[in-house]
Amino acid sequence: xxxxxxxxxxxxxxxxxxxxxxxxxxxxxxxxxxxxxxxxxxxxxxxxxxxxxxxxxxxxxxxxxxxxxxxxxxxxxxxxxxxxxxxxxxxxxxxxxxxxxxxxxxxxxxxxxxxxxxxxxxxxxxxxxxxxxxxxxxxxxxxxxxxxxxxxxxxxxxxxxxxxxxxxxxxxxxxxxxxxxxxxxxxxxxxxxxxxxxxxxxxxxxxxxxxxxxxxxxxxxxxxxxxxxxxxxxxxxxxxxxxxxxxxxxxxxxxxxxxxxxxxxxxxxxxxxxxxxxxxxxxxxxxxxxxxxxxxxxxxxxxxxxxxxxxxxxxxxxxxxxxxxxxxxxxxxxxxxxxxxxxxxxxxxxxxxxxxxxxxxxxxxxxxxxxxxxxxxxxxxxxxxxxxxxxxxxxxxxxxxxxxxx
Amino acid sequence: xxxxxxxxxxxxxxxxxxxxxxxxxxxxxxxxxxxxxxxxxxxxxxxxxxxxxxxxxxxxxxxxxxxxxxxxxxxxxxxxxxxxxxxxxxxxxxxxxxxxxxxxxxxxxxxxxxxxxxxxxxxxxxxxxxxxxxxxxxxxxxxxxxxxxxxxxxxxxxxxxxxxxxxxxxxxxxxxxxxxxxxxxxxxxxxxxxxxxxxxxxxxxxxxxxxxxxxxxxxxxxxxxxxxxxxxxxxxxxxxxxxxxxxxxxxxxxxxxxxxxxxxxxxxxxxxxxxxxxxxxxxxxxxxxxx
Numbered sequence: 001x002x003x004x005x006x007x008x009x010x011x012x013x014x015x016x017x018x019x020x021x022x023x024x025x026x027x028x029x030x031x032x033x034x035x036x037x038x039x040x041x042x043x044x045x046x047x048x049x050x051x052x053x054x055x056x057x058x059x060x061x062x063x064x065x066x067x068x069x070x071x072x073x074x075x076x077x078x079x080x081x082x083x084x085x086x087x088x089x090x091x092x093x094x095x096x097x098x099x100x101x102x103x104x105x106x107x108x109x110x111x112x113x114x115x116x117x118x119x120x121x122x123x124x125x126x127x128x129x130x131x132x133x134x135x136x137x138x139x140x141x142x143x144x145x146x147x148x149x150x151x152x153x154x155x156x157x158x159x160x161x162x163x164x165x166x167x168x169x170x171x172x173x174x175x176x177x178x179x180x181x182x183x184x185x186x187x188x189x190x191x192x193x194x195x196x197x198x199x200x201x202x203x204x205x206x207x208x209x210x211x212x213x214x215x216x217x218x219x220x221x222x223x224x225x226x227x228x229x230x231x232x233x234x235x236x237x238x239x240x241x242x243x244x245x246x247x248x249x250x251x252x253x254x255x256x257x258x259x260x261x262x263x264x265x266x267x268x269x270x271x272x273x274x275x276x277x278x279x280x281x282x283x284x285x286x287x288x289x290x291x292x293x294x295x296x297x298x299x300x301x302x303x304x305x306x307x308x309x310x311x312x313x314x315x316x317x318x319x320x321x322x323x324x325x326x327x328x329x330x331x332x333x334x335x336x337x338x339x340x341x342x343x344x345x346x347x348x349x350x351x352x353x354x355x356x357x358x359x360x361x362x363x364x365x366x367x368x369x370x371x372x373x374x375x376x377x378x379x380x381x382x383x384x385x386x387x388x389x390x391x392x393x394x395x396x397x398x399x400x401x402x403x404x405x406x
Numbered sequence: 407x408x409x410x411x412x413x414x415x416x417x418x419x420x421x422x423x424x425x426x427x428x429x430x431x432x433x434x435x436x437x438x439x440x441x442x443x444x445x446x447x448x449x450x451x452x453x454x455x456x457x458x459x460x461x462x463x464x465x466x467x468x469x470x471x472x473x474x475x476x477x478x479x480x481x482x483x484x485x486x487x488x489x490x491x492x493x494x495x496x497x498x499x500x501x502x503x504x505x506x507x508x509x510x511x512x513x514x515x516x517x518x519x520x521x522x523x524x525x526x527x528x529x530x531x532x533x534x535x536x537x538x539x540x541x542x543x544x545x546x547x548x549x550x551x552x553x554x555x556x557x558x559x560x561x562x563x564x565x566x567x568x569x570x571x572x573x574x575x576x577x578x579x580x581x582x583x584x585x586x587x588x589x590x591x592x593x594x595x596x597x598x599x600x601x602x603x604x605x606x607x608x609x610x611x612x613x614x615x616x617x618x619x620x621x622x623x624x625x626x627x628x629x630x631x632x633x634x635x636x637x638x639x640x641x642x643x644x645x646x647x648x649x650x651x652x653x654x655x656x657x658x659x660x661x662x663x664x665x666x667x668x669x670x671x672x673x674x675x676x677x678x679x680x681x682x683x684x685x686x687x688x689x690x691x692x693x694x695x696x697x
Contacts, residue, residue, distance in 0.1 A: 046526075207420075243547050265530030
């Protein structure tokens with residue numbers, strides 16, 4: 001009997017020791033790509049973001065070094081409650097380490113809290129709200145691709161400089177639209193312009209004619225579109241129909257993705273100016289990646305800036321993991337490492353992550369080409385200007401993030 | 407908010423335009439329900455197929471808007487008839503719920519297939535040259551195309567009403583729904599008539615799809631977003647009532663337009679608030695027959 005007990009104890013001790021060994025060398029990572037997989041943001045994020053995550057895992061070189069990287073995906077359907085439930089289940093049941101993408105600012109902010117609570121890693125690419133690195137900032141969050149501050153300051157400022165000093169907003173009625181309108185209004189007012197009115201429309205609206213008529217009768221010089229995806233494409237298309245441009249008013253598409261330009265068609269979209277931080281045809285490295293990406297997409301589309309951000313964010317994440325030697329499953333620790341290392345990836349070039357979680361890189365002002373200038377299926381943009389990295393995003397001393405208060 | 411009469415009349419007109427789509431779609435639903443007793447949840451999907459058919463005709467065959475206005479509803483109507491013959495026919499005598507579930511499933515499958523191949527952002531479809539531009543009505547700038555949509559759908563709606571309520575063929579149809587056995591005894595091919603009626607309802611939806619292609623994006627989910635509102639329209643107007651669904655369609659478009667002016671945030675919900683109110687007061691709908 002005594003022998004049996006000691007044998008059992010020995011077995012337990014051995015297995016405990018082995019478990020310890022495994023933990024010390026834990027080289028497994030599980031990543032969840034949470035996105036709108038079928039709604040109005042599915043083309044700019046969605047399945048393409050999952051593919052981008054997959055390609056980042058392949059290109060990181062970690063798998064050849066014995067790491068095991070799992071990527072799963074989820075559909076938040078643009079509903080914060082569904083997004084939160086998936087995130088909770090991923091952390092609690094599926095043992096996910098990292099959540100990436102998450103377009104739709106409403107969902108993004110909800111998930112932000114959960115990742116912090118579960119001490120995971122959150123690399124947000126798809127959401128726009130600048131609150132992620134200000135009032136709602138978290139030690140577990142990196143906001144990679146773009147934000148409302150950046151959009152407002154590049155496109156907004158450029159429009160005011162070009163003489164558009166009175167604005168009317170068409171705003172998507174949720175966290176993102178409100179943030180974008182707020183940030184842009186500030187820019188307009190501080191540059192000497194004024195906001196004469198605005199209208200909030202429900203997310204995913206098909207018919208904008210009523211709102212456009214209100215914008216038309218406001219006599220504002222600029223109609224600011226503080227919306228995204230299908231809402232923006234419908235606004236632009238119908239604005240053309242109602243002769244907005246002919247009446248002397250200008251449209252400011254504050255957030256426009258390449259998939260939107262494709263959906264509107266160059267005939268209607270030509271001449272629009274807007275800001276992105278990535279375009280497939282920027283340089284040899286972006287072209288090379290985009291070619292490989294498009295070959296694996298069902299519709300042959302090149303990556304959107306959101307999908308590019310998922311790839312680049314994960315490449316940097318894997319670098320941090322490699323520097324740590326193993327996966328500590330401690331989100332705050334990994335994000336601290338990510339902030340410590342300078343960033344360098346083929347899509348966004350060299351940059352850094354600020355203490356508030358904001359990834360810093362240049363913004364590009366693009367103009368949509370005329371149909372006659374477009375030589376290839378996705379040849380849509382010409383570069384109109386570059387906002388240098390140190391001016392594109394909220395200056396760190398102006399950030400209201402609590403992490404910055406020592 | 408001060409009420410600006412000019413802006414108000416503009417909103418009324420815009421509401422009328424949206425109302426034409428509601429009317430065309432709810433008309434098709436009413437025809438199908440009235441004649442076949444099927445609650446056709448696939449209606450949004452066939453509306454979307456109409457728009458895609460127009461897109462394919464233009465981009466694959468070079469066939470423009472005007473022929474598409476006839477060809478697309480024909481093609482999609484034919485698809486509808488195949489659907490009726492192969493599937494809906496078998497559940498005709500069962501509870502309404504079976505038809506609803508079957509067509510709902512079909513709608514999800516059709517949308518899924520389109521989404522798989524075309525993504526969710528949609529494809530552009532240009533306004534035909536003859537209808538480009540607009541005119542200044544004094545109180546608003548009216549795109550010619552939208553004016554065309556209102557007039558054309560009014561004509562189609564009235565023609566359909568006339569066909570069913572005022573012609574011999576319509577009389578057969580109505581009789582066949584009351585007592586199919588008796589009508590068959592008169593030597594009339596009732597199953598064929600029912601198939602054709604389903605094709606007509608589906609064709610009307612496809613026609614609305616073609617009409618909306620130049621205004622909205624040609625998107626796989628364009629019907630899913632609309633169909634819920636259209637169902638509310640049919641419920642308010644009264645299931646199965648042809649004239650009721652036409653009038654309610656236009657009226658709700660106008661009410662929605664007014665909401666967009668006075669309180670835009672509620673513009674997506676106002677139809678449903680009305681539906682609840684109508685159901686509370688008159689459960690069979692404004693012009694509906696008792697269930």
